[in-house]
Amino acid sequence: MRRVALLIALSLVAAACGGTADDSATTTLSNEPDGEVTTTAARSEPGIPGVASSGDLVSVDYTGTLTDGTQFDSSIGRQPLQFTIDAGQMIQGFNDAVIGMAVGESKTVTLPPEQAYGDYSENLIIDVAIDQVPEGIAAGDELVSAAGQVVTVVAVTDTSATIDTNHSLAGETLVFEITLVSIDG
Structure with missing residues:
Protein backbone atom coordinates (compact mmCIF):
# COMPACT_ATOMS: atom_id res chain seq x y z
CA MET A 1 0.00 0.00 0.00
CA ARG A 2 2.83 2.35 0.91
CA ARG A 3 4.56 1.60 -2.43
CA VAL A 4 1.38 2.47 -4.34
CA ALA A 5 1.10 5.79 -2.50
CA LEU A 6 4.77 6.52 -3.18
CA LEU A 7 4.36 5.70 -6.89
CA ILE A 8 1.30 7.96 -7.13
CA ALA A 9 3.17 10.78 -5.36
CA LEU A 10 6.20 10.38 -7.65
CA SER A 11 3.92 10.33 -10.70
CA LEU A 12 2.32 13.61 -9.62
CA VAL A 13 5.71 15.23 -9.02
CA ALA A 14 6.99 14.01 -12.40
CA ALA A 15 3.89 15.32 -14.14
CA ALA A 16 4.25 18.70 -12.46
CA CYS A 17 7.94 18.97 -13.37
CA GLY A 18 7.72 17.57 -16.88
CA GLY A 19 4.32 19.02 -17.66
CA THR A 20 3.41 20.18 -21.11
CA ALA A 21 5.01 22.79 -23.31
CA ASP A 22 4.29 26.41 -22.42
CA GLY A 118 2.07 38.33 -49.37
CA ASP A 119 4.47 40.10 -51.67
CA TYR A 120 3.40 41.23 -55.12
CA SER A 121 4.59 38.68 -57.70
CA GLU A 122 5.08 39.31 -61.42
CA ASN A 123 4.71 35.53 -61.84
CA LEU A 124 1.02 35.90 -61.00
CA ILE A 125 0.34 37.99 -64.10
CA ILE A 126 -0.88 35.66 -66.83
CA ASP A 127 -2.06 35.82 -70.43
CA VAL A 128 -5.22 33.96 -71.39
CA ALA A 129 -6.91 33.46 -74.73
CA ILE A 130 -9.55 36.10 -75.40
CA ASP A 131 -12.25 33.42 -75.71
CA GLN A 132 -11.61 32.47 -72.05
CA VAL A 133 -12.82 35.83 -70.69
CA PRO A 134 -16.19 37.61 -70.88
CA GLU A 135 -16.86 39.59 -74.03
CA GLY A 136 -16.32 43.34 -73.77
CA ILE A 137 -13.83 43.36 -70.91
CA ALA A 138 -11.38 46.23 -70.63
CA ALA A 139 -8.18 47.00 -68.74
CA GLY A 140 -9.01 47.78 -65.11
CA ASP A 141 -12.04 45.48 -64.96
CA GLU A 142 -12.23 42.99 -62.13
CA LEU A 143 -13.36 39.43 -62.77
CA VAL A 144 -14.13 36.54 -60.45
CA SER A 145 -12.33 33.32 -61.34
CA ALA A 146 -13.99 29.91 -61.20
CA ALA A 147 -12.29 29.47 -57.80
CA GLY A 148 -13.91 32.66 -56.50
CA GLN A 149 -10.75 34.76 -56.63
CA VAL A 150 -11.04 38.40 -57.71
CA VAL A 151 -8.55 39.14 -60.52
CA THR A 152 -7.78 42.33 -62.43
CA VAL A 153 -7.63 42.73 -66.20
CA VAL A 154 -4.36 44.51 -67.05
CA ALA A 155 -4.57 44.60 -70.85
CA VAL A 156 -6.73 43.29 -73.69
CA THR A 157 -5.78 42.58 -77.32
CA ASP A 158 -7.69 40.91 -80.14
CA THR A 159 -6.27 37.51 -79.15
CA SER A 160 -5.57 37.60 -75.41
CA ALA A 161 -6.18 39.24 -72.06
CA THR A 162 -3.49 39.87 -69.46
CA ILE A 163 -4.80 39.08 -65.99
CA ASP A 164 -3.20 40.01 -62.66
CA THR A 165 -4.05 37.28 -60.15
CA ASN A 166 -2.26 38.95 -57.21
CA HIS A 167 -4.56 39.97 -54.37
CA SER A 168 -5.30 43.69 -54.65
CA LEU A 169 -3.48 44.24 -51.32
Missing part, protein backbone atom coordinates in the same frame (compact mmCIF):
# COMPACT_ATOMS: atom_id res chain seq x y z
CA ASP A 23 1.61 27.71 -24.80
CA SER A 24 1.97 31.30 -23.62
CA ALA A 25 4.66 32.28 -26.13
CA THR A 26 4.60 35.86 -27.28
CA THR A 27 4.15 36.43 -31.01
CA THR A 28 5.59 39.58 -32.54
CA LEU A 29 3.20 40.88 -35.16
CA SER A 30 5.22 43.58 -36.82
CA ASN A 31 8.46 45.47 -36.82
CA GLU A 32 8.59 49.01 -38.10
CA PRO A 33 11.52 49.98 -40.38
CA ASP A 34 13.24 51.62 -37.40
CA GLY A 35 13.10 48.31 -35.52
CA GLU A 36 10.35 49.39 -33.11
CA VAL A 37 7.80 46.68 -32.40
CA THR A 38 4.29 47.92 -33.14
CA THR A 39 2.50 45.37 -30.96
CA THR A 40 2.72 41.86 -29.63
CA ALA A 41 0.02 39.39 -28.72
CA ALA A 42 0.55 36.95 -25.88
CA ARG A 43 -0.89 33.54 -26.69
CA SER A 44 -3.27 32.84 -23.85
CA GLU A 45 -3.93 29.50 -22.27
CA PRO A 46 -7.10 27.94 -23.69
CA GLY A 47 -10.18 28.31 -21.56
CA ILE A 48 -9.48 31.59 -19.77
CA PRO A 49 -12.91 33.26 -19.71
CA GLY A 50 -13.09 36.47 -21.73
CA VAL A 51 -9.70 35.97 -23.42
CA ALA A 52 -9.50 34.85 -27.07
CA SER A 53 -7.57 31.67 -27.81
CA SER A 54 -7.13 29.13 -30.59
CA GLY A 55 -10.40 27.53 -31.67
CA ASP A 56 -12.61 30.29 -30.27
CA LEU A 57 -15.38 31.73 -32.44
CA VAL A 58 -14.93 35.49 -32.02
CA SER A 59 -16.59 38.68 -33.22
CA VAL A 60 -14.46 41.76 -33.87
CA ASP A 61 -14.95 45.27 -35.12
CA TYR A 62 -12.09 46.46 -37.29
CA THR A 63 -10.92 49.13 -39.69
CA GLY A 64 -8.16 48.37 -42.19
CA THR A 65 -6.00 51.08 -43.72
CA LEU A 66 -2.86 51.36 -45.77
CA THR A 67 0.14 53.08 -44.17
CA ASP A 68 -0.85 56.34 -45.91
CA GLY A 69 -4.21 56.25 -44.08
CA THR A 70 -6.32 55.10 -47.06
CA GLN A 71 -9.12 52.92 -45.68
CA PHE A 72 -9.71 49.69 -47.60
CA ASP A 73 -12.23 47.95 -45.33
CA SER A 74 -14.18 48.32 -42.10
CA SER A 75 -16.88 46.54 -40.14
CA ILE A 76 -17.94 49.78 -38.45
CA GLY A 77 -21.59 50.47 -39.30
CA ARG A 78 -22.08 46.81 -40.23
CA GLN A 79 -22.15 43.57 -38.29
CA PRO A 80 -18.90 42.66 -36.50
CA LEU A 81 -16.68 40.19 -38.37
CA GLN A 82 -17.04 36.67 -36.99
CA PHE A 83 -14.36 33.99 -37.43
CA THR A 84 -12.80 31.00 -35.69
CA ILE A 85 -9.25 31.64 -34.49
CA ASP A 86 -6.62 29.44 -36.20
CA ALA A 87 -9.15 27.94 -38.65
CA GLY A 88 -7.46 29.49 -41.70
CA GLN A 89 -10.29 31.95 -42.29
CA MET A 90 -8.23 35.12 -41.84
CA ILE A 91 -4.85 36.45 -42.90
CA GLN A 92 -2.29 35.19 -40.40
CA GLY A 93 -1.33 38.53 -38.87
CA PHE A 94 -4.96 39.50 -38.17
CA ASN A 95 -5.67 36.05 -36.71
CA ASP A 96 -2.59 36.28 -34.45
CA ALA A 97 -3.47 39.81 -33.32
CA VAL A 98 -6.76 38.64 -31.83
CA ILE A 99 -5.19 35.81 -29.80
CA GLY A 100 -4.81 36.91 -26.19
CA MET A 101 -7.21 39.85 -26.49
CA ALA A 102 -9.84 40.34 -23.79
CA VAL A 103 -13.45 41.14 -24.64
CA GLY A 104 -13.72 44.92 -25.04
CA GLU A 105 -9.98 45.35 -25.68
CA SER A 106 -8.86 47.39 -28.69
CA LYS A 107 -5.49 47.46 -30.39
CA THR A 108 -3.81 48.72 -33.53
CA VAL A 109 -1.52 46.34 -35.42
CA THR A 110 0.71 46.92 -38.42
CA LEU A 111 1.11 43.88 -40.67
CA PRO A 112 3.91 43.59 -43.22
CA PRO A 113 2.99 41.84 -46.51
CA GLU A 114 4.23 38.43 -45.36
CA GLN A 115 1.65 38.47 -42.52
CA ALA A 116 -1.11 39.78 -44.78
CA TYR A 117 -1.56 39.04 -48.50
CA ALA A 170 -0.45 42.07 -52.15
CA GLY A 171 2.79 43.87 -51.32
CA GLU A 172 1.04 46.32 -49.00
CA THR A 173 1.72 46.91 -45.31
CA LEU A 174 -1.68 46.96 -43.62
CA VAL A 175 -2.79 48.70 -40.43
CA PHE A 176 -5.77 47.32 -38.51
CA GLU A 177 -7.63 48.82 -35.59
CA ILE A 178 -9.28 45.81 -33.91
CA THR A 179 -11.77 45.60 -31.02
CA LEU A 180 -12.74 42.19 -29.64
CA VAL A 181 -16.53 42.43 -29.34
CA SER A 182 -17.30 38.92 -28.07
CA ILE A 183 -16.15 35.35 -27.76
CA ASP A 184 -19.08 33.36 -29.10
CA GLY A 185 -17.93 29.81 -28.57
Whole structure:
Protein backbone atom coordinates (compact mmCIF):
# COMPACT_ATOMS: atom_id res chain seq x y z
CA MET A 1 0.00 0.00 0.00
CA ARG A 2 2.83 2.35 0.91
CA ARG A 3 4.56 1.60 -2.43
CA VAL A 4 1.38 2.47 -4.34
CA ALA A 5 1.10 5.79 -2.50
CA LEU A 6 4.77 6.52 -3.18
CA LEU A 7 4.36 5.70 -6.89
CA ILE A 8 1.30 7.96 -7.13
CA ALA A 9 3.17 10.78 -5.36
CA LEU A 10 6.20 10.38 -7.65
CA SER A 11 3.92 10.33 -10.70
CA LEU A 12 2.32 13.61 -9.62
CA VAL A 13 5.71 15.23 -9.02
CA ALA A 14 6.99 14.01 -12.40
CA ALA A 15 3.89 15.32 -14.14
CA ALA A 16 4.25 18.70 -12.46
CA CYS A 17 7.94 18.97 -13.37
CA GLY A 18 7.72 17.57 -16.88
CA GLY A 19 4.32 19.02 -17.66
CA THR A 20 3.41 20.18 -21.11
CA ALA A 21 5.01 22.79 -23.31
CA ASP A 22 4.29 26.41 -22.42
CA ASP A 23 1.61 27.71 -24.80
CA SER A 24 1.97 31.30 -23.62
CA ALA A 25 4.66 32.28 -26.13
CA THR A 26 4.60 35.86 -27.28
CA THR A 27 4.15 36.43 -31.01
CA THR A 28 5.59 39.58 -32.54
CA LEU A 29 3.20 40.88 -35.16
CA SER A 30 5.22 43.58 -36.82
CA ASN A 31 8.46 45.47 -36.82
CA GLU A 32 8.59 49.01 -38.10
CA PRO A 33 11.52 49.98 -40.38
CA ASP A 34 13.24 51.62 -37.40
CA GLY A 35 13.10 48.31 -35.52
CA GLU A 36 10.35 49.39 -33.11
CA VAL A 37 7.80 46.68 -32.40
CA THR A 38 4.29 47.92 -33.14
CA THR A 39 2.50 45.37 -30.96
CA THR A 40 2.72 41.86 -29.63
CA ALA A 41 0.02 39.39 -28.72
CA ALA A 42 0.55 36.95 -25.88
CA ARG A 43 -0.89 33.54 -26.69
CA SER A 44 -3.27 32.84 -23.85
CA GLU A 45 -3.93 29.50 -22.27
CA PRO A 46 -7.10 27.94 -23.69
CA GLY A 47 -10.18 28.31 -21.56
CA ILE A 48 -9.48 31.59 -19.77
CA PRO A 49 -12.91 33.26 -19.71
CA GLY A 50 -13.09 36.47 -21.73
CA VAL A 51 -9.70 35.97 -23.42
CA ALA A 52 -9.50 34.85 -27.07
CA SER A 53 -7.57 31.67 -27.81
CA SER A 54 -7.13 29.13 -30.59
CA GLY A 55 -10.40 27.53 -31.67
CA ASP A 56 -12.61 30.29 -30.27
CA LEU A 57 -15.38 31.73 -32.44
CA VAL A 58 -14.93 35.49 -32.02
CA SER A 59 -16.59 38.68 -33.22
CA VAL A 60 -14.46 41.76 -33.87
CA ASP A 61 -14.95 45.27 -35.12
CA TYR A 62 -12.09 46.46 -37.29
CA THR A 63 -10.92 49.13 -39.69
CA GLY A 64 -8.16 48.37 -42.19
CA THR A 65 -6.00 51.08 -43.72
CA LEU A 66 -2.86 51.36 -45.77
CA THR A 67 0.14 53.08 -44.17
CA ASP A 68 -0.85 56.34 -45.91
CA GLY A 69 -4.21 56.25 -44.08
CA THR A 70 -6.32 55.10 -47.06
CA GLN A 71 -9.12 52.92 -45.68
CA PHE A 72 -9.71 49.69 -47.60
CA ASP A 73 -12.23 47.95 -45.33
CA SER A 74 -14.18 48.32 -42.10
CA SER A 75 -16.88 46.54 -40.14
CA ILE A 76 -17.94 49.78 -38.45
CA GLY A 77 -21.59 50.47 -39.30
CA ARG A 78 -22.08 46.81 -40.23
CA GLN A 79 -22.15 43.57 -38.29
CA PRO A 80 -18.90 42.66 -36.50
CA LEU A 81 -16.68 40.19 -38.37
CA GLN A 82 -17.04 36.67 -36.99
CA PHE A 83 -14.36 33.99 -37.43
CA THR A 84 -12.80 31.00 -35.69
CA ILE A 85 -9.25 31.64 -34.49
CA ASP A 86 -6.62 29.44 -36.20
CA ALA A 87 -9.15 27.94 -38.65
CA GLY A 88 -7.46 29.49 -41.70
CA GLN A 89 -10.29 31.95 -42.29
CA MET A 90 -8.23 35.12 -41.84
CA ILE A 91 -4.85 36.45 -42.90
CA GLN A 92 -2.29 35.19 -40.40
CA GLY A 93 -1.33 38.53 -38.87
CA PHE A 94 -4.96 39.50 -38.17
CA ASN A 95 -5.67 36.05 -36.71
CA ASP A 96 -2.59 36.28 -34.45
CA ALA A 97 -3.47 39.81 -33.32
CA VAL A 98 -6.76 38.64 -31.83
CA ILE A 99 -5.19 35.81 -29.80
CA GLY A 100 -4.81 36.91 -26.19
CA MET A 101 -7.21 39.85 -26.49
CA ALA A 102 -9.84 40.34 -23.79
CA VAL A 103 -13.45 41.14 -24.64
CA GLY A 104 -13.72 44.92 -25.04
CA GLU A 105 -9.98 45.35 -25.68
CA SER A 106 -8.86 47.39 -28.69
CA LYS A 107 -5.49 47.46 -30.39
CA THR A 108 -3.81 48.72 -33.53
CA VAL A 109 -1.52 46.34 -35.42
CA THR A 110 0.71 46.92 -38.42
CA LEU A 111 1.11 43.88 -40.67
CA PRO A 112 3.91 43.59 -43.22
CA PRO A 113 2.99 41.84 -46.51
CA GLU A 114 4.23 38.43 -45.36
CA GLN A 115 1.65 38.47 -42.52
CA ALA A 116 -1.11 39.78 -44.78
CA TYR A 117 -1.56 39.04 -48.50
CA GLY A 118 2.07 38.33 -49.37
CA ASP A 119 4.47 40.10 -51.67
CA TYR A 120 3.40 41.23 -55.12
CA SER A 121 4.59 38.68 -57.70
CA GLU A 122 5.08 39.31 -61.42
CA ASN A 123 4.71 35.53 -61.84
CA LEU A 124 1.02 35.90 -61.00
CA ILE A 125 0.34 37.99 -64.10
CA ILE A 126 -0.88 35.66 -66.83
CA ASP A 127 -2.06 35.82 -70.43
CA VAL A 128 -5.22 33.96 -71.39
CA ALA A 129 -6.91 33.46 -74.73
CA ILE A 130 -9.55 36.10 -75.40
CA ASP A 131 -12.25 33.42 -75.71
CA GLN A 132 -11.61 32.47 -72.05
CA VAL A 133 -12.82 35.83 -70.69
CA PRO A 134 -16.19 37.61 -70.88
CA GLU A 135 -16.86 39.59 -74.03
CA GLY A 136 -16.32 43.34 -73.77
CA ILE A 137 -13.83 43.36 -70.91
CA ALA A 138 -11.38 46.23 -70.63
CA ALA A 139 -8.18 47.00 -68.74
CA GLY A 140 -9.01 47.78 -65.11
CA ASP A 141 -12.04 45.48 -64.96
CA GLU A 142 -12.23 42.99 -62.13
CA LEU A 143 -13.36 39.43 -62.77
CA VAL A 144 -14.13 36.54 -60.45
CA SER A 145 -12.33 33.32 -61.34
CA ALA A 146 -13.99 29.91 -61.20
CA ALA A 147 -12.29 29.47 -57.80
CA GLY A 148 -13.91 32.66 -56.50
CA GLN A 149 -10.75 34.76 -56.63
CA VAL A 150 -11.04 38.40 -57.71
CA VAL A 151 -8.55 39.14 -60.52
CA THR A 152 -7.78 42.33 -62.43
CA VAL A 153 -7.63 42.73 -66.20
CA VAL A 154 -4.36 44.51 -67.05
CA ALA A 155 -4.57 44.60 -70.85
CA VAL A 156 -6.73 43.29 -73.69
CA THR A 157 -5.78 42.58 -77.32
CA ASP A 158 -7.69 40.91 -80.14
CA THR A 159 -6.27 37.51 -79.15
CA SER A 160 -5.57 37.60 -75.41
CA ALA A 161 -6.18 39.24 -72.06
CA THR A 162 -3.49 39.87 -69.46
CA ILE A 163 -4.80 39.08 -65.99
CA ASP A 164 -3.20 40.01 -62.66
CA THR A 165 -4.05 37.28 -60.15
CA ASN A 166 -2.26 38.95 -57.21
CA HIS A 167 -4.56 39.97 -54.37
CA SER A 168 -5.30 43.69 -54.65
CA LEU A 169 -3.48 44.24 -51.32
CA ALA A 170 -0.45 42.07 -52.15
CA GLY A 171 2.79 43.87 -51.32
CA GLU A 172 1.04 46.32 -49.00
CA THR A 173 1.72 46.91 -45.31
CA LEU A 174 -1.68 46.96 -43.62
CA VAL A 175 -2.79 48.70 -40.43
CA PHE A 176 -5.77 47.32 -38.51
CA GLU A 177 -7.63 48.82 -35.59
CA ILE A 178 -9.28 45.81 -33.91
CA THR A 179 -11.77 45.60 -31.02
CA LEU A 180 -12.74 42.19 -29.64
CA VAL A 181 -16.53 42.43 -29.34
CA SER A 182 -17.30 38.92 -28.07
CA ILE A 183 -16.15 35.35 -27.76
CA ASP A 184 -19.08 33.36 -29.10
CA GLY A 185 -17.93 29.81 -28.57
